[in-house]
Amino acid sequence: MTRRMPFPAVFGAVLIALLFGCSAVSQTPSVPPKHPEDLPQGRVDCLECHENVSAGALKPYGTIRHSRVFIDSHGTYARQGQNLCASCHAPAFCQTCHARKEEMKPNTKMGDRPDRMAPHRGDYLITHRIDGRLDPGSCFRCHGNKNDVRCRQCHK
């Protein structure tokens, strides 16, 4: 009787082979762990100082420019690596929204920063019924299995 090799074992073997087979880490300089200069608050435009391609993140700086387009699709870029994000943002920055057991809405915490893209403005207890019916996937990312404690008051 033949046994199917479980996928994790195959995946692990491939990873080990790649790591040790290639035997060396790329010599390309990494993204610095911390941006060397203070950055102004608000949306940052990397192109004011940087040109071409980020040697560490391997993407053009124009791609990382914090426009509304980038902000709406930042997850796509973050899923390919957080190094460049972490150069300017502490872990607390991501977890202002992507949190577990969070009790304060991001826009409540940042009432002094209306320029920030903070979800759930206004009386969102009302509006979430509509947004949740139409696009529950957008709710799921944060409230599907982590930040759901407050949901319990109504969703039982």
Added chain:
Amino acid sequence: MENESIPNTALGGRMRRPTTVIPLGKRLLPAIVAIALLFPLLFAHTAPAADLSLFSRTYLRYYERESAGGKEDTFAPLYEYLSADATNLGGMPVAFHFYGWGRADLGEETGTGRTSGDIGSLYLEYLHPQGNAQAKLGRFFLTEGAAMETIDGAFAKATTPLGLGVSVYGGAPVEDSILNGTREGSALYGGRVFFAQSGFVELGVSYLKENGTFQRGKDRELYGGDLWLRVAPSVDLTAQAVYNRSVREMASQRYAVRIVPGATFDISAGYESYTYKGLFQSTLNPAFVFPALDNNDEVRTIFGIVDWAFVPGWTLEVAGKHIRHDKSDPGDANRGEVGLRHTYNDKKDVAGLSAAFVAADRDENEYREVRGFATYSPSKIRLALDALTQRYQKEIHGKKNTYQVVASAGYQVLAALQLSGDLVYTQSPNYSKDYAGLLRATLELGTTTGGKK
């Protein structure tokens, strides 16, 4: 019916309950946390060489709510959010990160006990100077291919000179369940294999498995694919797809084309879809399972966004989205939004005006929204005003409108300390006339300059 998988005992009878097995991830958790906490002590003698930063935000909220019995209750939760980062430990590319919060109720209980809190991050990080190789140990938020998780565990990533790279992670998922009969996952692991060529392409395939008894009593097992490809100067293609093997459904897909011709114009359009069965399979929240919603539904979205800095300091934002459901309830919808932002006072201040609408098949899903905000920061003072109104097509609790105004004023007491206060007025289907207050103290200490916010 007897369960054939339960073996006979030595005495010949069937065991009534299988032995409780504590999952590997949970067993390792105390050790991981202890190591993450104690490891920085190894570098204590070289502390002066480390770059330290501490960021504290203390909030005192104040609001009143009418309880079911008609009694006015006063709530005053005090929150502390603390973030600490130590990089360059011992002169090596090792860092320690912490982020957590706690709450104590000074007035009535706010709903989940008089005190609460959570540790968001607590981990050690090694960042290799070359090839973006890195490792993390402890509790951290991870986005890698199919994964967007907080885990207690370990993560490692490296890129080879050929541009091939790998990442692996494993540990215990940091989750919460409010879904009766379904507990948090017990262990989570996975990895990603990718190829990256500078300025041209990054292509990845990923795998994630979370042990648990989620919908249909199954684990969560995902296969993911991601792509960033520069197809022409200033033109990017991005793709991201996740297949849920546990339920044999595509969980989600997103494909977009983005044109960034310079520093002033950015436009993107694309297609996104997800199936409830595939995406929500691992939910721990009853809002994402039947009967709250129909798990056979699928959402398909076409979207477009434009960001145009047409004059220095002025930016026009336009976004549109067509949301299509397989099911007539909740039906389809279109969302449109246009906004204007103005940056001034040496980029320290921003003002904005935006209008949005949702037009839908069903009246109860339609609303319009208008928002305006402005900040003003002369010297050490910072003022902010934010006003929002929404008008619903169909009455909710006998009302069609929501208004909210947030006024904020702050003062930079010291270079590292700012005090501010917000006053929030809300009128909505929930509140006839509601005032809430917030006091905020922000303390920021650091031994070096540099971006970390």
